[in-house]
Amino acid sequence: MGFSFFLFIIYLYFISSVTSQVQDFVSIDCGGTSNYTDTSTGLAWISDVGLMSQGKSVQVENPNGNLLQFQRRRDFPIDSKKYCYTLNTVERRTYLVRATFQYGSLKSEDTYPKFELYLDATQWATVTIFDVSRTYVNEMIIRASSDSVDVCICCATTGFPFISTLELRPLNLSMYATDYEDEFFLKVAARVNFGAPSKDAIRYPDDPYDRIWDSDLVKRQNYLVGVAPGTERISTSRDVDTRSREYTPVKVMQTAVVGTKGVLSYRLNLDGFPGMGRAYAYFAEIEDLGANENRKFKLEQPFSADYDSAVVNIAEKANGDYRLYEPGYMNVSLEFVLSFAFVKTPDSTRGPLLNAMEISKYVQIAAKTDRRDLAVLNVLHFMAAESLSVDEGDPCAPTPWEWVNCSSTAPPRITKIDLSGKNVKGEIPVELKNLQELTELWLGGNYLTGQFPDISNLINLKILHLENNKLSGSLPSYLASLPSLQELYIQNNSFSGEIPAGLLRGKITFKYEYNIGLCKRERKQKHFKLIIGISVGVVATVSLLLLGTLLLLRNLQRKSSFQRSNGKGDSLRASTKPSTGYSISRMDEGIACYITLPDLEEATSSFSKRIGKGSFGSVYYGKMKDGKEIAVKMMAESSTHMNKQFVTEVALLSRIHHRNLVPLTGYCEEEHQCILVYEYMHNGTLRDHIHGLHSHKKVVL
Numbered sequence: 001m002g003f004s005f006f007l008f009i010i011y012l013y014f015i016s017s018v019t020s021q022v023q024d025f026v027s028i029d030c031g032g033t034s035n036y037t038d039t040s041t042g043l044a045w046i047s048d049v050g051l052m053s054q055g056k057s058v059q060v061e062n063p064n065g066n067l068l069q070f071q072r073r074r075d076f077p078i079d080s081k082k083y084c085y086t087l088n089t090v091e092r093r094t095y096l097v098r099a100t101f102q103y104g105s106l107k108s109e110d111t112y113p114k115f116e117l118y119l120d121a122t123q124w125a126t127v128t129i130f131d132v133s134r135t136y137v138n139e140m141i142i143r144a145s146s147d148s149v150d151v152c153i154c155c156a157t158t159g160f161p162f163i164s165t166l167e168l169r170p171l172n173l174s175m176y177a178t179d180y181e182d183e184f185f186l187k188v189a190a191r192v193n194f195g196a197p198s199k200d201a202i203r204y205p206d207d208p209y210d211r212i213w214d215s216d217l218v219k220r221q222n223y224l225v226g227v228a229p230g231t232e233r234i235s236t237s238r239d240v241d242t243r244s245r246e247y248t249p250v251k252v253m254q255t256a257v258v259g260t261k262g263v264l265s266y267r268l269n270l271d272g273f274p275g276m277g278r279a280y281a282y283f284a285e286i287e288d289l290g291a292n293e294n295r296k297f298k299l300e301q302p303f304s305a306d307y308d309s310a311v312v313n314i315a316e317k318a319n320g321d322y323r324l325y326e327p328g329y330m331n332v333s334l335e336f337v338l339s340f341a342f343v344k345t346p347d348s349t350r351g352p353l354l355n356a357m358e359i360s361k362y363v364q365i366a367a368k369t370d371r372r373d374l375a376v377l378n379v380l381h382f383m384a385a386e387s388l389s390v391d392e393g394d395p396c397a398p399t400p401w402e403w404v405n406c407s408s409t410a411p412p413r414i415t416k417i418d419l420s421g422k423n424v425k426g427e428i429p430v431e432l433k434n435l436q437e438l439t440e441l442w443l444g445g446n447y448l449t450g451q452f453p454d455i456s457n458l459i460n461l462k463i464l465h466l467e468n469n470k471l472s473g474s475l476p477s478y479l480a481s482l483p484s485l486q487e488l489y490i491q492n493n494s495f496s497g498e499i500p501a502g503l504l505r506g507k508i509t510f511k512y513e514y515n516i517g518l519c520k521r522e523r524k525q526k527h528f529k530l531i532i533g534i535s536v537g538v539v540a541t542v543s544l545l546l547l548g549t550l551l552l553l554r555n556l557q558r559k560s561s562f563q564r565s566n567g568k569g570d571s572l573r574a575s576t577k578p579s580t581g582y583s584i585s586r587m588d589e590g591i592a593c594y595i596t597l598p599d600l601e602e603a604t605s606s607f608s609k610r611i612g613k614g615s616f617g618s619v620y621y622g623k624m625k626d627g628k629e630i631a632v633k634m635m636a637e638s639s640t641h642m643n644k645q646f647v648t649e650v651a652l653l654s655r656i657h658h659r660n661l662v663p664l665t666g667y668c669e670e671e672h673q674c675i676l677v678y679e680y681m682h683n684g685t686l687r688d689h690i691h692g693l694h695s696h697k698k699v700v701l
C-alpha cells in the first residue's frame with residue numbers, strides 16, 4: 001500500500017507539472033487577426049498584432065488543412081533588415097522553440113521564398129519553400145541564457161520572408177539535457193513515430209510537451225525510403241510505461257514497425273546535416289512473446305565502434321514489457337543521408353522492432369552582442385524612441401541595426417553609433433564608457449543635456465560628434481591625450497570653461513564655435529605685458545570692499561578679428577597676484593570668454609533693446625541661447641586709451657567674483673569694437689547698490 005501511495009504521489013506530481021506546463025505555452029498565430037482557442041488541441045493562440053509591428057498580415061490562398069493558424073501568414077519586406085519576435089523565457093530553463101511556414105498557393109508572379117531563420121544571433125535554418133502547400137516545421141531545443149529569446153527572419157534571397165506560427169514550449173525535468181547545452185542548441189532534424197495509424201502527427205495533448213511526432217506514413221522525397229522486405233506495422237492498446245527521461249508519449253510507444261524477416265532498415269534525409277548530432281531510439285516491447293521467444297538485435301548501420309556490439313534486448317533493458325527503453329548516441333557524426341539498419345542476432349526468435357526515433361543536430365550558439373554594449377544601446381534607443389524605426393533582436397547579429405556598426409568578434413562589439421539628428425533627448429548615459437571598441441560616435445543635432453560624457457576609457461574612439469546639442473559644463477582635460485581621437489565636434493552647445501590646451505595643437509580636428517563661455521588660453525605668444533595695479537576702495541551700504549588688487553596681466557594677445565574656424569584668435573591670459581585683502585577666485589573660474597559678434601547680435605536681436613547709457617557707451621539687453629540674460633556694454637569708440645581700459649576691465653572683472661559686483665561673462669573685440677558682456681542683474685547694479693538705487697529700467701555700468 002505504501003508503494004502504490006508513493007506511485008500515486010509521483011503520478012500527481014507529474015500531472016501537476018504537466019498542467020502548469022501548458023499554461024506556459026506560447027502559441028503565436030503570425031498574421032492572425034484574433035485570439036482563439038484551437039478546438040483540436042484546446043490550446044490558446046494569440047494574434048501577433050501586439051508583438052510584431054512590421055510586415056503585413058496576408059490571407060493564405062488554399063491553405064492546407066483547416067487549422068486557423070494557417071489561414072493567414074505574416075509577410076515581411078525584402079530588405080537588409082531583420083524582423084524579430086521576442087519570446088519571454090526563464091533563464092536556464094529548457095524550451096522547445098518552433099517556427100512553422102506554410103505559404104499556400106503560389107501566384108504566377110511569385111517566386112519560391114528562400115530566407116534565413118535565426119534564434120538570437122545563431123543561424124537556425126535556411127527556410128526554402130519547395131512545396132507551397134507543405135507546412136515546414138523548424139524546432140530548436142534550447143536552454144534559455146537570459147529572460148528572452150529572439151526569433152528573427154531576414155535575408156531573403158528569393159521571394160520574401162514570411163512566417164505562419166511561432167511556438168514556445170517549456171520542457172521539464174532533465175529532458176534533452178546534454179553536456180553541451182551552454183554551447184550548443186539542439187536543432188531537431190527528425191522525430192518519427194513508427195507504425196503510426198494515420199498520417200497525422202502526434203502532438204499535444206498526447207504529448208504533454210507538444211513535441212511533434214511525425215507519422216512514418218507521410219511520404220516526402222527521400223524520407224523513410226529503402227524499407228526492408230518483411231517490415232510490418234504493429235500496435236497495442238495496452239498502456240506503455242514511458243516514465244523515463246524524455247517522456248515519449250504513450251500513443252507513440254503503442255505503435256511500432258517490426259522486421260519480420262530479421263532486418264529493419266530505412267534511409268532518410270536529415271535537414272541541416274552533416275554534423276554532430278544527438279540520436280535517440282525509443283523502444284518498448286509491445287508484442288506478447290511466448291515463453292520460448294525472445295527479441296534481440298543490433299544496430300549494424302551506421303557502424304559505430306561504441307555501439308556495434310551492443311545487443312538490444314528491449315524487455316531486459318526496460319525491465320519488462322510495455323516499458324520504454326531509450327538508448328541514444330549523445331554525440332555522433334551524421335551525414336545528410338542517414339541509412340540505418342537493425343538486424344536480429346542469430347539466437348533471436350523475433351525480428352527487430354522500432355517505436356520511434358529522434359535526431360537533432362548540435363548547433364553552435366553564436367555570441368550575442370556584448371551585454372555592456374547592449375545596455376548602452378538600449379538606453380540610447382529609449383532616448384531616441386520617437387525617431388528610430390523599430391529595432392528588434394540583437395543589435396549586431398544577424399544583421400546590424402541601422403544606426404550601429406559592429407565588430408566581427410565573438411561576442412560582437414559596437415564600433416560605431418550614428419544617431420545624428422534623431423531627436424535624442426536627455427543625458428548621455430554614463431555607461432558609454434564601457435563601449436571600449438567604439439571608434440565613431442555621432443550624436444550631433446539632438447537635444448542632449450548634461451555634461452561632456454566620460455570617454456576616458458574609449459581608447460579606440462576616433463570621431464566624436466556632439467555638435468548642436470545643449471550640453472554644458474567644462475571639457476575634460478584628458479581629451480587631448482585620448483590615443484585615437486582625430487575629430488571632435490562640439491559646436492553650438494553651452495560648454496564653458498577652458499579648452500584643454502592640447503586640443504588646439506592641430507592633431508585633432510576640433511570645432512567648438514558657438515559655445516558661450518568656452519575659453520582658451522594661449523601660452524606661447526607674448527604681444528605685450530600689462531601690469532595693472534588697481535586699488536579700489538569701496539565703502540557702501542552693502543559692504544563691498546575692494547582694497548587693493550594687483551593684477552598681473554600678461555600674454556595678452558590681441559587681434560582685430562577672431563577667426564572661428566581656424567582655432568586661432570584672440571585670447572587672454574591673466575594671472576593675478578593679489579597684493580592685499582581681496583580673495584581672488586580660482587584660476588580656472590572667472591576667465592572671461594570670447595563671444596563672437598554674430599552671437600551677440602543674435603542674443604541682443606541686433607542691439608535692439610537699449611537699457612542704459614554710460615560714460616563709455618550704450619548698454620543693451622540680450623538673452624543667450626542657453627537662456628542666460630546678459631547686459632552688453634558697447635564701448636563708444638576705440639582708441640589706445642579705450643583699448644587699455646578695455647583690457648583692464650576684462651582682466652579685472654574676470655578675476656573678481658563678488659556678490660555685488662556684476663560678473664563679467666565675456667568680451668568681444670571685433671572690427672575695432674570693444675564689447676563687454678555682463679550677467680544681467682534684475683536688481684540693478686553695483687552703482688545702484690552703492691547709491692541705494694533700485695532702478696529696474698535703467699542699468700548703468
Ligand SMILES: *[C@@H]1O[C@H](CO)[C@@H](O)[C@H](O)[C@H]1NC(C)=O
Pocket residue numbers: 017018020021024170171172173
Ligand atoms: C515542470 O515545470 C513546471 C513549470 O511549468 C514546474 O513547476 C515543475 O516543478 C516542473 N517539474 C519538474 C519535475 O521539474
Ligand SMILES: *[C@@H]1O[C@H](CO)[C@@H](O)[C@H](O)[C@H]1NC(C)=O
Pocket residue numbers: 033034035046047050
Ligand atoms: C490576445 O492576447 C494577448 C495576450 O493575452 C493580448 O495582449 C492581446 O490584446 C489579445 N488580442 C486580442 C485581439 O484580443
Ligand SMILES: *[C@@H]1O[C@H](CO)[C@@H](O)[C@H](O)[C@H]1NC(C)=O
Pocket residue numbers: 180184276277331332362
Ligand atoms: C562531439 O564530439 C566531437 C569529437 O568527436 C567534439 O569535437 C565535439 O565538441 C563534441 N560535442 C558536440 C556538441 O559536438
Ligand SMILES: *[C@@H]1O[C@H](CO)[C@@H](O)[C@H](O)[C@H]1NC(C)=O
Pocket residue numbers: 400401402404405416
Ligand atoms: C556601417 O554600417 C553601414 C550600414 O549598416 C554600412 O553601410 C557601412 O559600410 C558600415 N561602415 C563601416 C565602417 O563598417
Ligand SMILES: *[C@@H]1O[C@H](CO)[C@@H](O)[C@H](O)[C@H]1NC(C)=O
Pocket residue numbers: 445446468469470492514
Ligand atoms: C544650434 O543647434 C540647434 C539645435 O540644438 C539648431 O537648431 C541650430 O540651428 C544650431 N545653430 C547653428 C548656428 O548651427
